[in-house]
Amino acid sequence: MQYYSLQNPQHRVSFREAVIQGLAPDRGLYFPAQLPRLEKDFIERLEEYDPLYIGRHVIQPFIGDEIPDNHLRQIVSDTLSFPFPLREVEQNIYSLELFHGPTLAFKDVGARFMAGCLGYFRKHDPRPVTVLVATSGDTGGAVANGFYNVPGVNVIILYPSGKVSTLQEKQLTTLGGNITALEIQGSFDDCQRMVKTAFLDQELQDNYMLTSANSINVARWLPQMFYYFLAYRKIKQWKKEVVMAVPSGNFGNICAGMMAAQMGLPIAHFIAATNVNDTVPRFMQNGKYEPNAPIPTLSNAMDVSDPSNFVRILQMFSASETALKAHLSSYSFTDAQTVAAIGDVFKQHNYLMEPHGAVAYLGLKQYLKKSPNNVGIFLETAHPVKFEDTMPEDLRGEISIPEKVKQLYDREKQSVLLPNDYKSLKNWLMGQSYAV
Numbered sequence: 001m002q003y004y005s006l007q008n009p010q011h012r013v014s015f016r017e018a019v020i021q022g023l024a025p026d027r028g029l030y031f032p033a034q035l036p037r038l039e040k041d042f043i044e045r046l047e048e049y050d051p052l053y054i055g056r057h058v059i060q061p062f063i064g065d066e067i068p069d070n071h072l073r074q075i076v077s078d079t080l081s082f083p084f085p086l087r088e089v090e091q092n093i094y095s096l097e098l099f100h101g102p103t104l105a106f107k108d109v110g111a112r113f114m115a116g117c118l119g120y121f122r123k124h125d126p127r128p129v130t131v132l133v134a135t136s137g138d139t140g141g142a143v144a145n146g147f148y149n150v151p152g153v154n155v156i157i158l159y160p161s162g163k164v165s166t167l168q169e170k171q172l173t174t175l176g177g178n179i180t181a182l183e184i185q186g187s188f189d190d191c192q193r194m195v196k197t198a199f200l201d202q203e204l205q206d207n208y209m210l211t212s213a214n215s216i217n218v219a220r221w222l223p224q225m226f227y228y229f230l231a232y233r234k235i236k237q238w239k240k241e242v243v244m245a246v247p248s249g250n251f252g253n254i255c256a257g258m259m260a261a262q263m264g265l266p267i268a269h270f271i272a273a274t275n276v277n278d279t280v281p282r283f284m285q286n287g288k289y290e291p292n293a294p295i296p297t298l299s300n301a302m303d304v305s306d307p308s309n310f311v312r313i314l315q316m317f318s319a320s321e322t323a324l325k326a327h328l329s330s331y332s333f334t335d336a337q338t339v340a341a342i343g344d345v346f347k348q349h350n351y352l353m354e355p356h357g358a359v360a361y362l363g364l365k366q367y368l369k370k371s372p373n374n375v376g377i378f379l380e381t382a383h384p385v386k387f388e389d390t391m392p393e394d395l396r397g398e399i400s401i402p403e404k405v406k407q408l409y410d411r412e413k414q415s416v417l418l419p420n421d422y423k424s425l426k427n428w429l430m431g432q433s434y435a436v
């Protein structure tokens with residue numbers, strides 16, 4: 001499969017190059033040159049296939065012959081190595097739990113898949129590759145975990161100081177080895193901007209083989225389609241129209257879901273739920289894309305005002321407003337609404353949501369008001385323990401702490417504190433011994 005830059009459709013690269021480069025040299029995001037359509041028969045018989053087969057079948061056309069079958073099989077099975085349960089919360093409303101992976105957030109899927117691909121492509125290249133990634137919280141942990149000890153890969157994670165939860169910080173600062181955490185005195189958008197600038201810096205490019213592991217990277221973005229197929233597989237026999245609500249920050253996850261629908265998965269409608277960083281809900285209202293300064297919220301992994309992947313969604317609908325609106329609704333919610341929803345759902349249904357999932361739940365409820373016959377699924381993207389600090393106080397005691405994170409709390413944080421300007425990042429990078 002070839003990928004083109006959204007800034008310039010003439011600029012085309014292979015899957016391998018798109019994964020290694022992350023972003024095109026002109027700053028455009030890569031987009032698949034063809035839209036693979038799944039055979040009707042495959043969708044109709046979805047429940048007969050096992051998840052690993054579905055994963056391979058869905059992702060294979062996006063890779064072509066660039067990764068041999070037996071290796072792709074391995075990558076998919078390393079990626080889908082944990083369950084994705086669907087839980088009934090109330091009548092016609094289900095939570096798709098994506099937090100049973102090693103770092104308790106849905107980003108484990110994309111990070112593991114990308115680590116597998118990059119690990120494979122590295123085999124034929126003697127130069128060390130440096131993964132540079134900005135995180136609003138969960139990406140860092142997932143990427144650190146997915147890439148830990150992958151030979152020939154160094155990982156540098158930029159995160160906004162004081163704006164990630166205790167557990168998130170532990171996950172990205174305590175591994176050591178090939179993982180380095182840079183604690184930036186600024187916002188997530190600052191971190192993202194610094195990373196984007198680094199990719200355009202020729203002097204840096206001459207010294208490093210740099211790539212990104214943000215959802216802009218096609219190898220992180222596309223495997224997120226798996227969730228939607230696996231969820232649909234579970235409810236297909238109900239023969240109801242399904243809508244899915246996705247808590248959205250950088251819009252990578254929802255964009256993957258919409259890609260799955262474009263391939264033929266029958267999801268009737270998507271709801272992009274945001275916190276008060278509402279650039280997309282406003283855009284859907286008035287057609288104007290006007291990012292504001294990012295506002296810190298309880299659902300901090302979604303404190304993004306200029307979501308990178310939204311251009312991919314626009315591309316899918318070739319900027320046709322009618323088509324876009326037929327497939328996507330978008331609503332924003334305040335922290336007060338989020339906290340109230342967490343409390344109400346726990347009281348009424350004994351189900352504990354964390355702030356991101358709660359925003360998606362609210363989006364789903366809002367949409368179902370006008371479309372009550374649908375079955376609605378909201379994506380619960382993280383385990384409540386990851387956002388312990390921001391959960392309503394009276395419910396913190398209800399959070400069960402999984403064994404795999406307990407020992408993290410005792411580990412010592414190791415980070416490098418840097419100001420939020422590109423120069424500081426560059427100076428630090430140029431001083432590292434693993435430049436090529």
Ligand SMILES: *Cc1c(COP(=O)(O)O)cnc(C)c1O
Nearest residue numbers: 138248249250251252253301381
């Ligand atoms: C990253 C993240 C999101 C937002 O996902 P995007 O793909 O960036 O829209 C939502 N919830 C949690 C818990 C996250 O970590």
